[in-house]
Amino acid sequence: MPTHDHYVIIGNGPAGNAAAFTLRENDPDAAITIISHENICFYSKPKLVKYLAGKVDEDALAVRTMDEYRRRHIRLRLGQTVAHIDPDSQSLHLSHMEKVHYTDLIIASGARARLLPSMKPYADCLTFVTEFNDTRGLRKKIADGSRFFIFGGDLVAFKFLKMLTDMGKQVTLLLYPRAFWPHRLTKDMQDAIVKNLAPTGADILADDDLDTIVQDQGKYCVTTKQGVRTQADLVFSFNGLIPEVDFARGCGLEIDHGILVDETMRTSLEHIFACGSCAQIYNPDINTYTTSIGWPNAQVQGKVAGLNLLGEHHKVRPAGRKYFDLEGVKIKTSWWEDLEKGKDT
Numbered sequence: 001m002p003t004h005d006h007y008v009i010i011g012n013g014p015a016g017n018a019a020a021f022t023l024r025e026n027d028p029d030a031a032i033t034i035i036s037h038e039n040i041c042f043y044s045k046p047k048l049v050k051y052l053a054g055k056v057d058e059d060a061l062a063v064r065t066m067d068e069y070r071r072r073h074i075r076l077r078l079g080q081t082v083a084h085i086d087p088d089s090q091s092l093h094l095s096h097m098e099k100v101h102y103t104d105l106i107i108a109s110g111a112r113a114r115l116l117p118s119m120k121p122y123a124d125c126l127t128f129v130t131e132f133n134d135t136r137g138l139r140k141k142i143a144d145g146s147r148f149f150i151f152g153g154d155l156v157a158f159k160f161l162k163m164l165t166d167m168g169k170q171v172t173l174l175l176y177p178r179a180f181w182p183h184r185l186t187k188d189m190q191d192a193i194v195k196n197l198a199p200t201g202a203d204i205l206a207d208d209d210l211d212t213i214v215q216d217q218g219k220y221c222v223t224t225k226q227g228v229r230t231q232a233d234l235v236f237s238f239n240g241l242i243p244e245v246d247f248a249r250g251c252g253l254e255i256d257h258g259i260l261v262d263e264t265m266r267t268s269l270e271h272i273f274a275c276g277s278c279a280q281i282y283n284p285d286i287n288t289y290t291t292s293i294g295w296p297n298a299q300v301q302g303k304v305a306g307l308n309l310l311g312e313h314h315k316v317r318p319a320g321r322k323y324f325d326l327e328g329v330k331i332k333t334s335w336w337e338d339l340e341k342g343k344d345t
C-alpha cells in the first residue's frame, strides 16, 4: 500500500540530510521534502575557509549533487524560508505566503552568528561567516585587502586568522574571552592561546574590548577601550553561534536557547522532531538541556530523528570525555552518539 505520508525537513545541512536519507532508506514510499533558505545544494561549511582563501572553487564545496536527490525522490526546495509553524493544521507557512502540509516535521535549521549586545550599534560594520550566502563578494575583498581585524575567539576565528596570515595579510585579533559561548576563557587559557598563535605573526590583543568602529569610504577604523587604533579593510566577528529558531517561536514548541528535545530528538509537540545545532538536548548525566556543535553531532542526531520518526526507539547520549582543541586549550564539550548503535555514524 503506498503511503501518503509527507515528511518535511527544515534545513539542508548535515542534520537535515542525515534525516532525509535515513527516512528514504527506511520508507521507500513517503514523500520527503527538504526546505532551505539557501540557494546552494548541500555543501561543506568547514571548507568555506579554503574557498574564501581561493584554494578551492565552489564545486569543491558540494557534499551531494542534485542528481542524488532526484534518484532518491527527495524534493529539494532551495531559496525558500519557513516563516512560521502551525502544529494544529500540521503546516508550514513559507515567507512567500505558501503553505506546506506535513505529516511529520524535522527541524534542522542550524545556528547563526551571535551578535554581542554591545556590538549592535556597529552591526553594519561587521562581517560574519556562517553560511555560503555570507561569502558572496567576500573572496575578492579578502584577495584585494591587506589589513583585517578579527573580533572573537571561537574555532572559526582562529581558522580565519591562520587563513589570512598564510595569505600574507596583516591581522589584528582582539580575543574575546566569551566568544566560545557558553564557555569562558580564563586568563591562563587566554595566555596559552596568545602563545600558540604567536608564530602566525598576527597582532593579538587580550584583556581589552572593542570601543568604537568608524566606517569611512569602505575602510574601518577600530578603537579599543584601551585606546589601540587599527585600520582594517574588513572587521570579522566570530563570537560563537546561537540556534536559528526564531521562526519556531510562538507555535507552542518549548524553546530555551534551542528547541528542547529529549534523547530521542522529540520536541514538546507531537509529529515534530529537532536535531543538529538548533536543538537543545536533554542530558540525563547533568539533568539539563545542552546545545551541541559540530558536523558529526548533527549527522548522528539527524539519523536518530529520522529513525524515531519511523517508530524506532533510538536515543542519543553524550559520549565519554570529548574535547575541542582551541589553540592548545582543551574545551570540554558534549559529543553525541547513537546509544542504540553504540557508535557515531
Ligand SMILES: Cc1cc2nc3c(=O)[nH]c(=O)nc-3n(C[C@H](O)[C@H](O)[C@H](O)COP(=O)(O)OP(=O)(O)OC[C@H]3O[C@@H](n4cnc5c(N)ncnc54)[C@H](O)[C@@H]3O)c2cc1C
Pocket (backbone or CB within 6 Å): 010, 011, 012, 013, 014, 015, 016, 035, 036, 037, 038, 045, 046, 047, 048, 049, 080, 081, 082, 083, 108, 109, 110, 111, 129, 130, 131, 156, 244, 247, 275, 276, 277, 278, 293, 294, 295, 296, 298
Ligand atoms: C566557517 C565554518 C567552519 C566550520 N568548521 C567546522 C569544522 O571544522 N568541524 C566541525 O565539526 N564543524 C565545523 N563547523 C560547524 C558545522 O558546519 C555545523 O556544526 C553544522 O553545519 C551544523 O549542522 P546543522 O545541520 O545542524 O545546521 P546547518 O549546517 O547550519 O544547516 C542549517 C540549514 O537550515 C536552513 N534554515 C535555517 N533556517 C531556515 C528557515 N527559517 N527556513 C528554511 N531553511 C532554514 C539553512 O538554509 C541550512 O540549510 C563550521 C561552521 C562554519 C560556519
